[in-house]
Amino acid sequence: MPKVQGAVTVDEARCKGCDLCVVACPADVLMLQPKEVNDRGYHFAFAARPEACIGCAACATVCPDACIEVYRVVLK
Amino acid sequence: MDFKDIIRPENKVYARPRLLTENITHYCPGCSHGVVHRIVAELLDEMGLEDRTIGIAPVGCAVFAYNYIDVDWIEAAHGRAPALATAASRLNPDCLVFTYQGDGDLAAIGTAETIHACNRGENIVIIFINNAIYGMTGGQMAPTTLLGMKTATTPYGRRVDLNGYPLAISPILASLDGTCYVTRQAVHTPGAVRKAKVAIRKAFTNALEKRGTSVVEIVSTCNSGWKLSPADSNKWMEKHMFEKYPLGDLKNV
Numbered sequence: 086m087p088k089v090q091g092a093v094t095v096d097e098a099r100c101k102g103c104d105l106c107v108v109a110c111p112a113d114v115l116m117l118q119p120k121e122v123n124d125r126g127y128h129f130a131f132a133a134r135p136e137a138c139i140g141c142a143a144c145a146t147v148c149p150d151a152c153i154e155v156y157r158v159v160l161k
Numbered sequence: 162m163d164f165k166d167i168i169r170p171e172n173k174v175y176a177r178p179r180l181l182t183e184n185i186t187h188y189c190p191g192c193s194h195g196v197v198h199r200i201v202a203e204l205l206d207e208m209g210l211e212d213r214t215i216g217i218a219p220v221g222c223a224v225f226a227y228n229y230i231d232v233d234w235i236e237a238a239h240g241r242a243p244a245l246a247t248a249a250s251r252l253n254p255d256c257l258v259f260t261y262q263g264d265g266d267l268a269a270i271g272t273a274e275t276i277h278a279c280n281r282g283e284n285i286v287i288i289f290i291n292n293a294i295y296g297m298t299g300g301q302m303a304p305t306t307l308l309g310m311k312t313a314t315t316p317y318g319r320r321v322d323l324n325g326y327p328l329a330i331s332p333i334l335a336s337l338d339g340t341c342y343v344t345r346q347a348v349h350t351p352g353a354v355r356k357a358k359v360a361i362r363k364a365f366t367n368a369l370e371k372r373g374t375s376v377v378e379i380v381s382t383c384n385s386g387w388k389l390s391p392a393d394s395n396k397w398m399e400k401h402m403f404e405k406y407p408l409g410d411l412k413n414v
C-alpha cells in the first residue's frame with residue numbers, strides 16, 4: 086500500500102506560539118519551543134517528531150498567522 | 162525518506178496565500194481574525210478577484226485589515242461599512258464588494274446600516290466576526306455577549322435585568338427579503354475552516370451574480386478578552402457560544 090509522508094515548515098519569525106497547530110495535528114508532530122523564543126518573544130512551533138507527519142495540512146488550516154507550509158509525497 | 166528531502170517545491174500542498182501581505186498582523190496569538198483573513202485571501206486568489214475586489218474595513222480589531230490582504234480597501238467609520246459597501250458596489254458593479262465587521266461594529270453602532278443594506282438587498286457580502294465582546298477597546302460587553310459572561314463592563318457576568326438579552330442578529334437579517342444567503346460558521350477546527358471557506362466562496366459568488374446580500378457570521382473567539390488560552394477559548398466557544406449561535410445555514414435561496 087502506498088504510504089504518505091509529509092513535512093512542514095514553520096515561519097519562526099511570524100509564529101506567535103498560539104498552540105492551535107499543536108492541538109490540531111492528528112499525528113502529534115508539532116510542539117512549541119520549550120525555551121527558545123523568536124525576536125518578538127514567542128515560543129514558536131516546530132516539528133518535534135517530523136517523521137510522523139502525514140502532510141494533512143490540519144496545522145496550516147487552523148494557523149491564524151499563515152506560518153505553516155505543508156509538503157507531501159506518496160511513497161511507493 | 163528524510164523529511165528534509167520532502168521539502169521541495171514540487172511536493173508543496175499548502176502554501177502561504179499569495180494575497181496575504183508580508184506584514185505581521187497585530188492580532189493577539191490565536192485570534193480568529195487571522196484565520197478568516199487567511200481564507201478570504203485564499204478565495205480571492207482562487208476566484209481570480211485580486212484586481213476587482215473592494216474590501217470595507219471596520220472599526221474594531223480588524224481596523225487594519227487593509228494592511229494584510231492585498232486588494233483595494235476603504236476604511237469605514239464605526240459601523241458604517243455596509244453603507245460604504247453600498248456606494249462602492251453601486252459605483253463599481255463589476256467589483257466584488259465585501260465588508261468585514263465585528264459584532265460591536267455590525268450589531269451595536271452599525272445596526273441601522275446593517276439592517277438597511279440587507280433589506281435593500283445590496284449585492285455585497287458581509288463577513289461578520291462574532292466574538293461576543295468588544296476586543297479592540299479592552300473587552301467590554303457587546304450586544305452579543307452571552308448571559309453570565311464576564312467582560313470588563315460586566316465583571317460579575319451579563320445579567321438580563323441590568324444588561325438585557327444577547328442579540329442574535331443573523332436570524333433578523335435572514336428574515337429580510339434582501340438577503341439571499343445567511344449562514345453561521347466557525348474556524349476552530351480544520352473541518353470548520355474548510356466549511357467556512359465554502360460558505361464565503363458561495364457568498365462571493367452570490368454577490369458577483371447580483372443575487373442580493375449574503376451574510377457569513379463566523380462565531381469566533383477573542384482569547385484576550387475572554388481571558389483564556391486560544392485552545393481553551395475554542396473549547397469554551399463550542400460549549401457556550403454554539404448554544405446561542407448554532408452553526409449552519411439560516412437562509413439559502
Ligand SMILES: Cc1ncc(C[n+]2csc(CCOP(=O)(O)OP(=O)(O)O)c2C)c(N)n1
Nearest residue numbers: 220221222239263264265266294295296297
Ligand atoms: C464612533 C465610535 N464609537 C466608539 C468607538 C470605540 N470603539 C472602537 S472598536 C469598538 C468595538 C469593537 O468591537 P467589535 O466590533 O466587536 O470588534 P472586535 O474588536 O471584537 O473585533 C468601539 C466601541 C469608535 N472607534 N468610534
Ligand code: SF4
Nearest residue numbers: 110138139141142144
Ligand atoms: S501536516 Fe498534518 S501531520 Fe503534519 S504537522 Fe501538520 S497537522 Fe501534523
Ligand code: SF4
Nearest residue numbers: 100101103104106148
Ligand atoms: S498555529 Fe501558527 S502562530 Fe500558532 S503556534 Fe502554530 S505556527 Fe505558530
Ligand code: SF4
Nearest residue numbers: 188189192222296383
Ligand atoms: S483583542 Fe480579541 S479580537 Fe482583538 S486581536 Fe486580540 S484576541 Fe483578537
